[in-house]
Amino acid sequence: MLPELLKIGKLTINGYGFMISLGIVAALILGNYRGRKRGMNTDIILDIAIYGVIGGVIGGKLLFMLTELPYIIKNPVVIKDMLSAGFVLYGAILGGALGVYILLRRKKMSFIKYFDLLAPSVVLAQGFGRIGCFFAGCCYGKPTNGPFGVIFRNSNYAPTDIHIHPTQIYSSLGDFAIAGILIYFASKPRKDGQVGGLYMILYSIGRFFIEFLRDDPRGNVGFFSTSQFICIFILICGIIIYMLEKIKAPASHHEKVQP
Numbered sequence: 001m002l003p004e005l006l007k008i009g010k011l012t013i014n015g016y017g018f019m020i021s022l023g024i025v026a027a028l029i030l031g032n033y034r035g036r037k038r039g040m041n042t043d044i045i046l047d048i049a050i051y052g053v054i055g056g057v058i059g060g061k062l063l064f065m066l067t068e069l070p071y072i073i074k075n076p077v078v079i080k081d082m083l084s085a086g087f088v089l090y091g092a093i094l095g096g097a098l099g100v101y102i103l104l105r106r107k108k109m110s111f112i113k114y115f116d117l118l119a120p121s122v123v124l125a126q127g128f129g130r131i132g133c134f135f136a137g138c139c140y141g142k143p144t145n146g147p148f149g150v151i152f153r154n155s156n157y158a159p160t161d162i163h164i165h166p167t168q169i170y171s172s173l174g175d176f177a178i179a180g181i182l183i184y185f186a187s188k189p190r191k192d193g194q195v196g197g198l199y200m201i202l203y204s205i206g207r208f209f210i211e212f213l214r215d216d217p218r219g220n221v222g223f224f225s226t227s228q229f230i231c232i233f234i235l236i237c238g239i240i241i242y243m244l245e246k247i248k249a250p251a252s253h254h255e256k257v258q259p
Contacts, residue, residue, distance in 0.1 A: 015135025023128030024049065027121035034186075035117055044107065048114065051103040052096035059095015063088040067219030067226050088218070089126070090230045112192050112241075119199035120182040126203075127175030134168035141165025142215040157216065165213045174206045191245035200238025204231040 028049055035042040065072060067088060097115075104111045133139040137155025141164045149163030158164065181202065186195045208231040211224075221229040 016132035016138075019128045019132030019135065023125035023132075024053070026128060027118070027125040030124055031118050031121040034120070034183075038117065040113070040117060041109070044104075044109065044114075045118075047103060048100050048118065051099040055099020055102075056092035056096035059098070060088050060092035062095070063091025063226075066091075088226070089129075090227055090234075093122075110192075112196065115196035116186065116190070116192065116194070119196045120179045120186065123175050123182065123199055123203060124179040127172045127179065130168045130172035130175060134166060134172070138216065139168050139171075139214065140216050141167035141170075141213045164215065167210055167214050170213070171207070171210055174210070175203075178202045178206070193241040193244050197238045197240075197242025197244075200234050201242065204234040204238060207231050208235075 028045065031045050031048075032042045035045060100114070101111050104114060130139070137152050137158035140152070140155075140158035143149075143159075143162055144165050145163065146165075148166060150166045151163055152158040152160050154160070178199065182195055182199055185198060208228050211228045211231075214225070219226040224232075
């Protein structure tokens with residue numbers, strides 16, 4: 001739709017890269033603001049962003065290659081092209097989370113507390129990133145005769161000249177809504193893990209249903225798309241993280257009253 005957002009001489013600013021960058025900046029601003037209000041150490045947030053981005057790029061590429069493994073086995077030469085194109089968001093989320101966990105473990109800081117702090121920032125950045133997907137034409141939807149269908153005229157990814165679901169915009173609006181819900185939810189005292197767990201629950205449910213409307217090649221596990229399959233595990237993990245402190249509290253109390 002807008003693969004090239006702006007051209008200044010030989011400098012080209014593409015829509016996808018611009019929206020990703022905008023999302024990272026917005027996430028940093030929100031994270032720093034909320035961290036200062038909570039009296040947390042915000043000096044670490046930039047490091048978290050760096051580790052998260054590096055881990056996210058590696059994770060997104062690795063999961064993309066995993067979904068394309070049968071094709072890679074038949075055509076191993078395509079690996080060099082996949083290093084510059086192809087990405088799976090869930091791989092980026094998991095890889096970014098692992099990168100941040102390693103950083104905070106080294107710093108002897110609580111991963112779960114910063115996960116709670118930054119969960120709204122993460123989903124906010126995802127919302128901007130999905131607008132970037134819309135500009136590029138990737139992650140596109142199925143053909144539709146509905147009122148919200150869009151037509152791509154200039155895209156290297158989406159089919160052109162037919163009405164299709166703007167699944168990127170659906171996802172973006174959903175991400176922004178989740179960010180708002182999390183910020184409101186976190187405005188009241190919560191147990192550790194509840195904000196981050198709620199993010200995982202809401203995002204996995206939304207992503208699971210959006211997948212039914214998508215039409216881009218993204219692999220599958222049986223009946224489910226790869227992302228839907230991962231959604232099931234993210235949902236279960238989110239529920240466990242959300243409930244963890246509630247589960248631990250009665251156990252701790254039980255230990256205290258033992259004779």
